[in-house]
Structures are given as C-alpha cells and as structure tokens.
Amino acid sequence: MATNSAASFRTVQTLISYQFKTIKLLEEALTHDSHRVNNATIPTYQRLEFLGDSVLNLVITEYLFRNNPNLTEGQLTAQRKELTEGKKQTEIAREINLQDHVSFGISVNRNQFSRFGSFVESLIGAVYIDGGLDAARGVIYHLWKITNNAGSGCVIS
Numbered sequence: 001m002a003t004n005s006a007a008s009f010r011t012v013q014t015l016i017s018y019q020f021k022t023i024k025l026l027e028e029a030l031t032h033d034s035h036r037v038n039n040a041t042i043p044t045y046q047r048l049e050f051l052g053d054s055v056l057n058l059v060i061t062e063y064l065f066r067n068n069p070n071l072t073e074g075q076l077t078a079q080r081k082e083l084t085e086g087k088k089q090t091e092i093a094r095e096i097n098l099q100d101h102v103s104f105g106i107s108v109n110r111n112q113f114s115r116f117g118s119f120v121e122s123l124i125g126a127v128y129i130d131g132g133l134d135a136a137r138g139v140i141y142h143l144w145k146i147t148n149n150a151g152s153g154c155v156i157s
Contacts, residue, residue, distance in 0.1 A: 008101045015096040016123060017142045020130050027103075029126035030119060034105030045122035052125030055133070059140045060084050083144065089117030092143050 009026055013019050020026045025048070033044040060083050064076050071079070082088065093099065093116035102119055104110055120143065128136040 012101050016139050018127050018139050022130050025126040025130050029122040030102050032104045034107045037105050048122040048125035049118050052121035055124050055128045055136050059137050086117050089120040092120050093117050
C-alpha cells in the first residue's frame with residue numbers, strides 16, 4: 001500500500017476513530033526519520049512520539065486512578081507499566097496494520113523494521129496537538145479496546 005497518501009491517511013483516521021483538522025500532523029506522525037537523509041528539515045514522528053508517550057502515561061494513569069480506588073500505588077504502577085510498555089503498543093500497531101501506513105526513506109527496509117509501536121505514540125501526540133487531551137483520551141481508549149477485543153486482557157473498558 002502506498003504510504004503518506006490521501007487514501008492511507010483516511011484509513012488511519014478511520015482506524016484510530018479521529019479525523020485530523022491539520023492533516024500535516026498525521027503525515028508527520030507517520031513519517032520515519034529516514035526521510036531526513038537528504039533534507040534535515042523534514043518533520044518526522046520522533047518529537048510527536050516524545051509527546052505522545054507523556055500523554056499516554058497521563059491518560060492511563062488517570063484512568064487507573066479513577067477506576068481502581070482500592071488498588072495501592074504499587075498495583076497501579078504495575079498495571080500502568082503493562083498498559084504503556086512497548087509490547088502493548090506493538091500489539092496495537094500490528095492490530096491496526098500501522099506498518100502499511102508509515103512512510104520510510106529508501107535506506108530503511110519496511111519488512112525489517114520492528115518498532116512500529118513507536119508510531120502509536122506519535123499518533124497520540126499528533127492527536128493531542130490537533131484536538132487536545134479529550135481527543136487523545138478518546139483515541140487511547142479506542143486503541144486499547146481494540147487489543148482487548150483481540151484477547152490481550154487490557155483493563156480499559
């Protein structure tokens with residue numbers, strides 16, 4: 001499938017249940033830094049991934065705190081770790097076939113790349129910038145429900 005195309009962007013927006021107001025944010029979230037080889041000014045997913053990581057941790061922490069009043073801090077921390085670790089994001093990326101929508105430069109072989117979970121965080125960061133915390137929360141809840149439906153035992157419902 002062609003990446004960074006209008007059709008790919010529409011598909012991703014459907015998969016994450018969010019329509020971007022600024023499509024450039026979605027494009028950035030799905031652009032690997034291998035595109036910077038010939039042009040260092042091309043925005044790529046990494047800064048959005050950085051932001052998305054914090055937003056994800058906040059949303060999951062808030063959810064666990066509000067919905068588990070009898071859990072200790074240690075129990076909450078363990079559940080948060082399970083829900084925010086790279087393994088969980090890789091499951092989500094695989095479930096929504098995110099690998100089909102990431103744009104790489106010619107120096108990277110898509111079939112050998114394994115860190116597609118990073119793009120889940122970049123999407124969260126992009127949604128946060130585009131639509132705010134409530135929009136990002138909605139996307140996170142939606143994506144984590146997808147993995148729950150796949151039988152991974154996610155606690156968000």
